[in-house]
Amino acid sequence: MSISQLESCSFVHHQVLAEQRFIFGQSQAMRALEAKLTTVAMSKVPILICGDLGTGKELLARLIHGLSSLRNGSFVKINCATAPATLFDSELLAHENGESAATNGKNAGRLAMANSGTLFLDEVTELDEVCQAKLLQLLQEGSLCPADRHNDAPAEIRIICATNGNPEQNIASGTFREDLYYRINVIGLRLPPLRERREDIPGLAQHFVEFFNARFNCQAPPLSPRLTLALKAFDWPGNVSQLENMMKRYSILGSEEAIVGELNSNSQSHQLVADIPEISASKSISLKSVTKEMVRNFERQIITKVLEAHRWNRAEAARALNISYRSLLYKVKSSQVMNPRIQGNTLP
Missing domain, CATH: 1.10.10 (Arc Repressor Mutant, subunit A)
Structure with missing residues (x-):
């Protein structure tokens, strides 16, 4: 199953278990992560997932939710990079102009939706100072009460945060609160970039080919040894998401030539092409x-x-x-x- 499929708010337990082989692969780092996932999931403490863009942080958060005791509740996502302070109350509480969702007839906010479930805060280090204070209040008190409200009901919510940055650097630069960092990082998980788990690339790539062949009714052949070697040599700046998209193109077009150009053109890929020496018309070469x-x-x-x-x-x-x-x-x-x-x- 691809990342794009996992958009529903909750998971059935056996569906999550079926996905673990795809997520973790055989690399040492990912198997170590898999070994502690069930224990991590059954606790309700905050989790911070760090990893580069495209490594699958949201998918890992959904797996944790699906393995937890709150799996029958909703999985609710907020992208913190697009949630300025003026919208934070309305996002979390559907609270506008002094009125709550209960009084203005509007839909409940994300906090109410995530009650008895999981609230996933993506790119948490992008929150501004005001939003960080509100999140800290939620973590400390179990509720988020606007200034004009006094009946804040405690929420049973599992909070999982994610970032592709370096929180320690954000703290050092003064853009992220240190006390908030310790609150959200009770358990820290790191998703390594794909270039650090190259042994997982063949299995992931073949999985995507088989999936997209079935989804689009294509008949792309299995990956050749030559192409597999090139995939393992590539540095994957876009990580698993880039691999997924490349295998989608391969499945639809059914030709290695459809992706070899991208593998050989990236300056970070250490191309598997030897440099051609300088050739001058004034002298001969062997x-x-x-x-x-x-x-x-x-x-x-x-x-x-x-x-x-x-x-x-x-x-x-x-x-x-x-x-x-x-x-x-x-x-x-x-x-x-x-x-x-x-x-x-x-x-x-």
């Missing part, structure tokens, strides 16, 4: 030697990327490359593949 050197460079790039994907485990990398362990050691030595964790040395 096609054989130039080609040999380009193949050598290309091979070194591939080996490095596969080793990175397998956290520099040589045995796993050799299996992924379908070569013997001894052959990999020879190529690593002859190509001078460097392990950045051991400066000044080739792979141990």
